[in-house]
Amino acid sequence: MATLKSLAFETRAVHAGREDFARIGAHAPPIDLSTTYPVADLDVGTASYDALSGGAATAANPIYARLYNPTVARVEAALANLEGTAACVAFGSGMAATNALLTAVRAGGAGHVLAVRPLYGGTDHLLASGLAGLDAEFVTADEVAARLRPETGLVIIETPANPTLDLVDIAAVAVAAGKVPVMVDSTFATPLLQQPAALGARYVMHSATKFLGGHGDVIAGVICCSEADAQPLRQVRAITGALLHPLGAYLLHQGLPTLPLRVERAQANAGILAERLSAHRAVARVYWPGLGTVRNNHLLDTQMRGPGALMSFDLRGGHAAGAAAMAAVRLITPAVSLGSVDSLIQHPAALTHRALDEATRAATGITPGLMRLSVGIENVEDLWADLAQALEA
Numbered sequence: 377m378a379t380l381k382s383l384a385f386e387t388r389a390v391h392a393g394r395e396d397f398a399r400i401g402a403h404a405p406p407i408d409l410s411t412t413y414p415v416a417d418l419d420v421g422t423a424s425y426d427a428l429s430g431g432a433a434t435a436a437n438p439i440y441a442r443l444y445n446p447t448v449a450r451v452e453a454a455l456a457n458l459e460g461t462a463a464c465v466a467f468g469s470g471m472a473a474t475n476a477l478l479t480a481v482r483a484g485g486a487g488h489v490l491a492v493r494p495l496y497g498g499t500d501h502l503l504a505s506g507l508a509g510l511d512a513e514f515v516t517a518d519e520v521a522a523r524l525r526p527e528t529g530l531v532i533i534e535t536p537a538n539p540t541l542d543l544v545d546i547a548a549v550a551v552a553a554g555k556v557p558v559m560v561d562s563t564f565a566t567p568l569l570q571q572p573a574a575l576g577a578r579y580v581m582h583s584a585t586k587f588l589g590g591h592g593d594v595i596a597g598v599i600c601c602s603e604a605d606a607q608p609l610r611q612v613r614a615i616t617g618a619l620l621h622p623l624g625a626y627l628l629h630q631g632l633p634t635l636p637l638r639v640e641r642a643q644a645n646a647g648i649l650a651e652r653l654s655a656h657r658a659v660a661r662v663y664w665p666g667l668g669t670v671r672n673n674h675l676l677d678t679q680m681r682g683p684g685a686l687m688s689f690d691l692r693g694g695h696a697a698g699a700a701a702m703a704a705v706r707l708i709t710p711a712v713s714l715g716s717v718d719s720l721i722q723h724p725a726a727l728t729h730r731a732l733d734e735a736t737r738a739a740t741g742i743t744p745g746l747m748r749l750s751v752g753i754e755n756v757e758d759l760w761a762d763l764a765q766a767l768e769a
């Protein structure tokens with residue numbers, strides 16, 4: 377058989393991270409719940425301890441599950457393969473992943489980060505609060521080059537961005553950042569629709585809680601990057617304990633084979649719903665890259681392979697109409713989060729982007745009537761019937 381790397385995305389989604397199954401006689405990913413591992417030879421144990429706590433990917437002896445876990449390592453190998461990077465480091469949540477990178481950047485001597493809004497509400501909050509111990513400056517993509525300082529250690533962008541689906545030019549930001557590494561939060565796109573590392577991003581971050589897991593039953597985050605960049609991240613994870621539990625790693629890994637099927641079906645559903653919502657009298661505007669209605673929409677053709685399954689729409693009736701729609705849906709779940717097999721709808725101004733002040737919300741297009749819809753893989757006519765009755769309410 378050709379090496380797995382040379383096969384198509386769909387095939388790799390099914391088989392990546394499962395390369396050792398024939399050797400160990402497994403078919404589904406084994407779940408290794410051990411917290412500690414026997415040390416048979418003290419010299420091997422000592423060397424392994426040093427290697428793993430220093431951020432090595434593996435060692436002869438796993439030592440302790442905070443340092444290494446084989447179930448987690450398998451899903452990391454799978455995601456590195458799908459994202460086209462040498463390595464991937466998994467964490468207990470998307471926020472833990474971003475925070476670990478910020479910690480590594482700070483430990484490397486940097487004191488400043490640039491971040492392009494809009495961002496996921498939690499990321500915005502982490503940066504603005506100063507909790508990560510870095511001076512965070514919010515800029516537009518065009519301002520990146522001019523705002524770099526000698527102590528800038530990272531540029532953070534999100535594309536498509538939350539919740540207005542703005543697209544950000546990954547290659548242009550990477551050029552503008554020069555030697556400063558760029559992290560792309562690629563959660564909305566998944567590695568099926570966009571591969572930021574090929575466009576110059578040093579770190580590709582995913583909330584694996586969303587499309588990668590895909591079934592709404594695991595909180596996880598990953599950063600895909602080079603092996604050299606992965607080492608400090610594993611070190612931070614080992615020291616701070618920002619682990620992905622092996623049960624979560626198993627669920628995440630079981631989500632990957634259907635990632636292309638789920639994303640393609642949800643995206644097709646999204647296209648039909650976006651058109652019908654655009655024609656609905658209660659809706660002032662629909663934001664979906666497939667309609668050509670988002671900022672920098674031309675990037676859909678240059679850096680993405682599809683518009684994805686997330687959209688936002690602005691209700692003419694404002695906050696009251698949003699609250700009524702949230703209360704009226706029957707099939708679609710009124711809930712935050714996204715990227716699950718089932719459709720979810722939420723109100724960013726009242727929920728996920730609540731921490732932003734009113735001026736920032738207004739500047740980033742998060743109006744009182746804005747709804748965010750994560751389209752699932754249900755039958756699209758059933759989804760439309762539910763949306764249409766909710767809009768009448």
Ligand SMILES: *Cc1c(COP(=O)(O)O)cnc(C)c1O
Pocket residue numbers: 469470471472496498499534538561563564583584585586595596597714
């Ligand atoms: C959910 C999400 C995050 C945070 O991930 P968690 O797994 O909830 O910690 C970050 N970025 C984006 C775009 C998200 O949707």
